[in-house]
Amino acid sequence: xxxxxxxxxxxQREAVGHIEGPMLILAGPGSGKTRVVTHRIANMIxxxxxxxxxxxxxxxxxxxxxxxxxxDSLAPNQPVWMGTFHRFCAQLLRRYATxxxxxxxxxxxxxxxxxxxxxxxxxxxxxxxxxxSPDQIASSISHAKNxxxxxxxxxxxxxxxxxxxxxxxxPVYQQQLLTANAVDFDDLLLHIANLLRENPEIRSELxxxxxxxxxxxxxxxxxxxxxxxxxxxxxxxxxxxxxxxDQSIYGWRGADLNNILxxxxxxxxxxxxxxxxxxxxxPNILRAADQLIRHNRKRKAKDLFTDHPEGDAVVLxxxxxxxxxxDGIADEIVHAIAEEGMKPSDFAIxxxxxALTRSLEHALxxxxxxxxxxxxxxxxxxxxxxxxxxxxxxxxxxxxxVALMRVINTPTRGIGAKTVERIRDFADYNGIPxxxxxxxxxxxxxxxxxAVTMIGKFIKIYDRxxxxxxxxxxxxxxxxxxxxxxxxxxxxxxxxxxxxxxxxNVDELITAAxxxxxxxxxxxxxxxxLEQVALVADTDAIDxxxxxxxxxxLHAAKxxxxxRVYIIAVEDDLLPHKxxxxxxxxxxxxRRLLFVGITRAKERLQLxxxxxxxxxxxxxxxxxxxxxxxxxxxxxxxxxxxxxxxWFDEEEDYDQSYPESWDLPDEDGSPGGDLDAVSETAxxxxxxxxxxxEVSQLPAEELAEVMxxxxxKNIVVAGLKTGADLxxxxxxxxxxxxxxxLVRHSEHGEGTIIEVTGRGPKRTAKVIFxxxxxxxxxxxxxxxxx
DNA sequence: TACTAGTAATTTTTT
DNA sequence: ATTACTAGTA
Numbered sequence: 001x002x003x004x005x006x007x008x009x010x011x012q013r014e015a016v017g018h019i020e021g022p023m024l025i026l027a028g029p030g031s032g033k034t035r036v037v038t039h040r041i042a043n044m045i046x047x048x049x050x051x052x053x054x055x056x057x058x059x060x061x062x063x064x065x066x067x068x069x070x071x072d073s074l075a076p077n078q079p080v081w082m083g084t085f086h087r088f089c090a091q092l093l094r095r096y097a098t099x100x101x102x103x104x105x106x107x108x109x110x111x112x113x114x115x116x117x118x119x120x121x122x123x124x125x126x127x128x129x130x131x132x133s134p135d136q137i138a139s140s141i142s143h144a145k146n147x148x149x150x151x152x153x154x155x156x157x158x159x160x161x162x163x164x165x166x167x168x169x170x171p172v173y174q175q176q177l178l179t180a181n182a183v184d185f186d187d188l189l190l191h192i193a194n195l196l197r198e199n200p201e202i203r204s205e206l207x208x209x210x211x212x213x214x215x216x217x218x219x220x221x222x223x224x225x226x227x228x229x230x231x232x233x234x235x236x237x238x239x240x241x242x243x244x245x246d247q248s249i250y251g252w253r254g255a256d257l258n259n260i261l262x263x264x265x266x267x268x269x270x271x272x273x274x275x276x277x278x279x280x281x282x283p284n285i286l287r288a289a290d291q292l293i294r295h296n297r298k299r300k301a302k303d304l305f306t307d308h309p310e311g312d313a314v315v316l317x318x319x320x321x322x323x324x325x326x327d328g329i330a331d332e333i334v335h336a337i338a339e340e341g342m343k344p345s346d347f348a349i350x351x352x353x354x355a356l357t358r359s360l361e362h363a364l365x366x367x368x369x370x371x372x373x374x375x376x377x378x379x380x381x382x383x384x385x386x387x388x389x390x391x392x393x394x395x396x397x398x399x400x401x402v403a404l405m406r407v408i409n410t411p412t413r414g415i416g417a418k419t420v421e422r423i424r425d426f427a428d429y430n431g432i433p434x435x436x437x438x439x440x441x442x443x444x445x446x447x448x449x450x451a452v453t454m455i456g457k458f459i460k461i462y463d464r465x466x467x468x469x470x471x472x473x474x475x476x477x478x479x480x481x482x483x484x485x486x487x488x489x490x491x492x493x494x495x496x497x498x499x500x501x502x503x504x505n506v507d508e509l510i511t512a513a514x515x516x517x518x519x520x521x522x523x524x525x526x527x528x529x530l531e532q533v534a535l536v537a538d539t540d541a542i543d544x545x546x547x548x549x550x551x552x553x554l555h556a557a558k559x560x561x562x563x564r565v566y567i568i569a570v571e572d573d574l575l576p577h578k579x580x581x582x583x584x585x586x587x588x589x590x591r592r593l594l595f596v597g598i599t600r601a602k603e604r605l606q607l608x609x610x611x612x613x614x615x616x617x618x619x620x621x622x623x624x625x626x627x628x629x630x631x632x633x634x635x636x637x638x639x640x641x642x643x644x645x646x647w648f649d650e651e652e653d654y655d656q657s658y659p660e661s662w663d664l665p666d667e668d669g670s671p672g673g674d675l676d677a678v679s680e681t682a683x684x685x686x687x688x689x690x691x692x693x694e695v696s697q698l699p700a701e702e703l704a705e706v707m708x709x710x711x712x713k714n715i716v717v718a719g720l721k722t723g724a725d726l727x728x729x730x731x732x733x734x735x736x737x738x739x740x741x742l743v744r745h746s747e748h749g750e751g752t753i754i755e756v757t758g759r760g761p762k763r764t765a766k767v768i769f770x771x772x773x774x775x776x777x778x779x780x781x782x783x784x785x786x
Numbered sequence: 787t788a789c790t791a792g793t794a795a796t797t798t799t800t801t
Numbered sequence: 802a803t804t805a806c807t808a809g810t811a
Contacts, residue, residue, distance in 0.1 A: 059801070086801050111800085133795095185801050252799065353798055358802095409787095416787045450787090535801070555799045577798055593799080616796080616802065 004043050004074060008036075015273035016040045018240070019047060019212075022233070022267035024260075025242040028304055029289070029599035030280025030561065033242055036273075037214065038067055040240070042074035044212060051078035053211040057085050057229070059220055061536060063559055067216070081210070085225055087535050089188040092195075092206070099199065100191045105397050105527055107182040108534035112381075113402045114138065114184040120401075121173035124428060132165050140166035141173065145186035146222040146254030148193055179433060181399040189224035196231035203231050211236040217558075218243035218263070222254035230266070237267065245300055246293050247596050249555060251589045261300070276303050280561050282311030284635070285605050289598040291632045296588045313637040315606040316628065320641065322356070322569070322613045326363035328641055329566050329608070333549060334367050336564070344370050348550045348562035350597045352575045356568060357551050364549060374552035380533055382505055384490055389509075389533065391480050394462065395469050396526050399433040408438070411489030414454040422447055423455075435462070473513035473525055481506060554597045565601035570594070571609045572623040594627050607631075743767060 005013055012032060015025050016039045027033035037056070045051050058064045064082045071080065081088070090108065097104040109117060118138045122129060127137070140163050144154050151171035159167060177183060183191065196203045210232055215221065218241035221229070233239040243260045251257070264270050278286055286304045293299070319325040329349060336342040349360055357373055364371045379385060387410050390403040397403075405424075409415040426444045427437035441447055441455040461483055468476050481487060487503060516529050550562070554575075569575065576590035598605060609624045744750050751767040 061801095084801070188801085249799075250801095253801080355797060355802095412788070414787065418787085553799065574798090579798070589799095614802095 004039050004046065008039070009275075009277060011273055011275055011277075012036050012039075014271075015275070016043055018271055018273075019044055019049065020238055022237055022263075022270040023240040024263050024267075024270050024272045025240065025275065026272065026300070026302070027242050027244055027275040028278060028302055029244065029247065029596070030278040030306075031275035032279055033275060034066065034070065036275065037216065037242060038070040038074060041067075041071050041080060041214070045075045045078055045080075049212060051075075051080045053209070054214070055081040055088065055210040055212070056083075056214040056216065057088055058082070058216045059084060060559075061087075063216055084535065085221075085228075086185065086188050087531075089192040089228070090531055090535065092192050093183070093188060096192075096195055096202065099195055099202075101178050102183070102191075103181050103397075105181070107180070107393055107397045107400050107403075108188065108531060109177070109182050109184045109402065110534055111185070112386075113182075116402045116405070117176055117180070117182075117184075118169070118173060120424070121169050121176050124176070125169045125172040127165055127168055132162050136162055137166045137169050141170050142184075142186050143254055144170065145190045146224055148190065148223050148227060150194070176401070179399065179431065180401045181397050181433075182402075186224070189222075189228065193224045193227040193231070196228060204235060207232050207235045212238045213240070215239070215241040216243075217247075219245050219248035219257060219260045220250045220255045221259045222250075222256055223259075224254075226256070226259045237269075239267070246296070246302065246592055247558060249558065249589060249593050249596060251585065257298070274302075276305065278304055278306040278308075280602050281306065281599060282308050282603060284311050284314055285598060285601050288314045288605070288631050288636070289595055292591060292598065292627060292630050293595045295630045296591055298585070298588060312604050313635060314631070315604075316631070316633075316636050316638045317606055317608040318624075318638075318640045319608060319610045320612070321610050321619065322359045323363075324641060325568055325608055325610050326359040329360070329568070329606075330363035330367050330369060333364075333369060333564075342564070343547050344549045345547045346563040347566070348552070348557070348560070348564070348600065349566045349568060350552060350554050350557050350600070351568050352554060352577060352593075353569075354553060360551050360568070364551075369549055370547065371549040371551060372546075374550060374556050379505070379508070380536070384486075384505055385509055388477065388480060388486070388506065389530070391465065391484070392476070392526065393530060394435065395465050395476070396530055398435045398466075401427070401434045404434045404438070408455075408458055411484060411486065413457060415451065415458065419447065419451045419455070422451075469526060473517050473529055474510055476526065477506075477510050477513055554593045557600050558596050561600050561602055563602045564604045565597070565606070567594070567597045567605070567607045569609060569613065570607045570625045570628060571613070572625050575625050575627070591627060591630075594625075 005016065008016060012035070015023070015036045018040065025033065025036065027036070041054060041056065044054060056064070056067060058067065061084055064084060068082050071078065071082070093100070093102070093106070094104050097106055115134065115138060118141075119134045122134050122137060132140075144163070144166070149157075151167070151174055154163075154167045154170055157163075157167075177187065196206070213229060213232055215225075215229055220243070229239060229241075241260070241263060245257055245260055248255060248257050248260075264272065281289075283306060286306055290304045317328070319328055333342075333344070333347050336347075337344065351357060351360075361371070361373065380389065387407065390400075390406040390410075393400045393403040394407060401424075405420060408420060408423075422444055423434055423437045423441070426440070427434045430437070437444070438455050439459055441452045447455075464483060465476075465480055468479055471479070486506070490503060490506070513529060516532065517525055520528055554567070575594060576587055580586040580590045598607075607628070609628070610622055612619050612621050614620075742750060742752055754768050
């Protein structure tokens with residue numbers, strides 16, 4: 001009991017002690033919010049609140065797991081419901097599926113699935129895609145769903161042209177989902193919100209079941225989530241929400257900042273706790289965050305303060321290009337590990353887009369730094385995994401048309417596009433699922449005899465699988481692999497992709513399934529497993545245990561903290577993103593995004609930008625982010641890197657097609673003077689206020705030696721490419737490629753370099769192989785030294 | 787029908 | 802640069 005209130009500030013104690021009635025916890029970054037929330041739950045239980053009456057809703061499984069873990073240490077094994085909004089709704093929907101026209105074994109379409117479904121719906125609705133792509137229509141419908149609009153209400157509105165088109169597709173799409181006994185992500189929320197609105201008895205029953213509701217990251221809730229929470233807090237208005245308006249970064253997904261800004265209006269009796277003291281960052285970092293976020297107009301003023309000692313100045317660094325940026329950061333990390341006793345997991349690198357992680361990956365890998373990319377090629381997105389999962393989906397829900405289309409000819413069994421199309425039309429015409437249509441192949445007009453036979457073969461396989469639906473997951477999957485001769489199929493396709501062991505992912509899926517079976521011995525395993533798979537996010541795979549540098553998007557970074565943080569590509573049109581400039585709300589959200597990134601840092605922070613950056617193949621000049629002007633530049637250490645990279649060593653002149661200088665922000669925010677040209681021979685002159693990069697450019701190989709992992713164990717985490725995994729395929733410094741050097745290419749075999757031209761990312765080698773002469777961009781080509 | 791090669795489109799962020 | 806889709810060929 002004492003432990004619960006120990007070491008808390010007055011504001012924290014107040015929040016922890018609160019039990020009945022609505023409460024708003026405004027928690028700035030690093031203010032110990034999770035601590036407050038978990039202690040509060042523990043306190044409630046101590047005070048006699050039955051744990052099963054408490055539900056804590058989060059946005060990510062990761063946040064829920066963390067919460068569960070910490071509550072467990074205070075009050076072990078309490079049946080408090082903790083999980084994401086989507087999971088909460090998915091479980092309710094299992095129970096009430098029939099109320100919304102679904103069966104309880106309904107499937108959850110992931111983004112790819114719903115995209116497929118959307119294309120089909122667009123076609124069926126007879127809407128032309130010349131003015132709006134299926135993607136745009138999908139996002140319009142998604143937005144409508146987030147705002148609780150049904151097909152009927154959407155059609156009743158005056159709309160932009162795009163939305164008007166979407167409104168035509170919406171009912172068709174929704175009907176197809178219903179026929180397929182499926183929902184998309186938005187539907188999980190929408191169905192439950194509608195259910196609660198239309199069925200007062202159910203609403204009241206659930207309201208009383210979940211007497212105490214807690215919502216994390218309330219600033220990210222959309223209207224559907226708002227409605228759900230609201231509906232469950234009428235008879236029992238014990239709703240506690242935590243959040244920080246300054247960290248709202250999901251507006252594009254329909255999050256409505258007003259939900260938190262107006263909370264006090266919605267619940268007049270609310271008790272508000274403000275957690276402003278920061279326990280995470282140095283004053284230097286906080287001042288940067290504070291100065292930046294002050295520029296937002298739509299916000300509640302808030303002070304950020306801390307007891308921590310000053311620490312190091314925030315660094316703003318300018319690189320020549322993205323490759324140098326990646327190398328510079330990687331070198332610095334290597335250096336800090338070798339010299340300052342840091343470890344890889346102390347570092348995180350954030351970026352605006354996933355596409356920016358590529359050069360980082362390369363840089364870290366070539367220094368043997370272990371790393372994880374939160375997002376990369378997600379495990380469950382891999383083709384072979386999606387194939388197998390599609391079979392499982394179809395076993396679980398024979399109406400799952402998207403899954404059927406995926407597997408009916410995978411592995412190829414002579415059922416081509418035309419045949420599938422005929423089945424689909426037949427299904428659409430009769431309003432039946434495609435599997436049903438396939439069973440009636442004989443009735444389908446225009447189907448060749450051969451096709452009918454092939455379909456029959458597929459149906460036979462399917463039926464054999466379906467019998468095993470209730471078998472343990474492992475048996476089911478193994479049977480599936482066998483029955484479909486999946487291994488042979490994989491081997492065939494793997495050859496051209498030179499995938500060493502194509503079955504390894506399949507084995508991992510089986511491992512995951514076994515693990516799931518073990519943890520969930522009682523529930524109908526297949527359905528629950530598929531639900532779990534559908535609702536895991538990339539961020540859930542973040543691995544805090546193993547010692548690795550973490551690379552992720554700014555969005556994924558929320559809620560995390562690291563001693564040293566790098567934010568790359570703080571550049572105009574990227575952060576703020578080009579597409580955010582249409583309106584001020586979006587622009588301010590970009591600012592909040594940077595705010596979130598900055599406030600993740602505990603000790604040190606570096607923001608960086610480049611003079612030019614490779615986008616989609618070619619390199620273009622870049623303007624630094626206007627947000628940089630909003631930082632306290634007088635106390636920030638500005639460094640310009642000289643471009644002293646290995647590939648510049650050999651070439652004296654720099655590619656003159658790029659501007660050699662640009663305007664830097666001056667300390668007063670006015671445009672500054674030009675930078676002097678950077679070249680190998682001329683001394684580098686730093687612009688006013690910039691130091692020349694003094695970080696040593698130790699030879700990478702030397703550092704790599706220091707960095708060699710002590711014990712090299714190959715930890716495989718689902719969905720993650722780790723540095724360790726990739727060590728074996730280590731890369732070669734570009735300068736090793738010279739004229740006369742022998743190389744090996746996966747397709748052409750061995751060859752000799754006859755010419756090397758260009759520099760930097762454009763450095764190109766001409767190689768003569770037995771089968772002819774080819775040119776490769778060294779930064780990208782897979783050329784091994786012989 | 788399966789496979790290949792070539793072209794078009796594409797990237798912001800995620801449950 | 803990578804991916805997704807299309808058209809042409811075996």
